[in-house]
Amino acid sequence: MSIRSQMIIMLAVAAALIVLACMVKRRTISLRYALPWTLLAIGVTVLTCFPGLTERLTNLLGVSLPVNMIFFMGFCFSLVIIFSLSLAVSRLSKRVKDLAQHQALLERTMQEMQEMQGKELGSKNKELKDMKIGEQVNV
Numbered sequence: 001m002s003i004r005s006q007m008i009i010m011l012a013v014a015a016a017l018i019v020l021a022c023m024v025k026r027r028t029i030s031l032r033y034a035l036p037w038t039l040l041a042i043g044v045t046v047l048t049c050f051p052g053l054t055e056r057l058t059n060l061l062g063v064s065l066p067v068n069m070i071f072f073m074g075f076c077f078s079l080v081i082i083f084s085l086s087l088a089v090s091r092l093s094k095r096v097k098d099l100a101q102h103q104a105l106l107e108r109t110m111q112e113m114q115e116m117q118g119k120e121l122g123s124k125n126k127e128l129k130d131m132k133i134g135e136q137v138n139v
Helices: 003-025 031-049 051-061 066-138
Strands: none
Touching (some): 031 051, 031 066, 051 066
16 A cells, blocks of 8 residues: 555545544534444554555455455444444334323323313303302392
8 A cells, every 4th residue: 555545544534533523522423323433443544554454464364355355344344333223223213102102191191181170160160150140040
């Protein structure tokens, strides 16, 4: 790998880390989800600074070319990200379902309370009307 390509990769990684840090600061992305991307940036930095390490890993894993190993590692990283996002979506869908059920119960309780108050007011209004009618008859 040439020095020029190493410098371009390092600049891209630095820019990505800056954008990621700004997103965490603005709370656009949770720190929990920013951590894997930070680890990926560190891994790319290490592999870029030490190209011999990539060749050693390639030989150790029995992959024919270093480029193939990098693609394989990218595939594995993508699977980890997809799995973690699937877990997050599952948890959030359960929470949404629970919140919707809780909201429905609260609305039902409120409706029942309003109906009870309406019945009480209706009976009190009837008593007041009966009292007024009784007073008018006595006059």
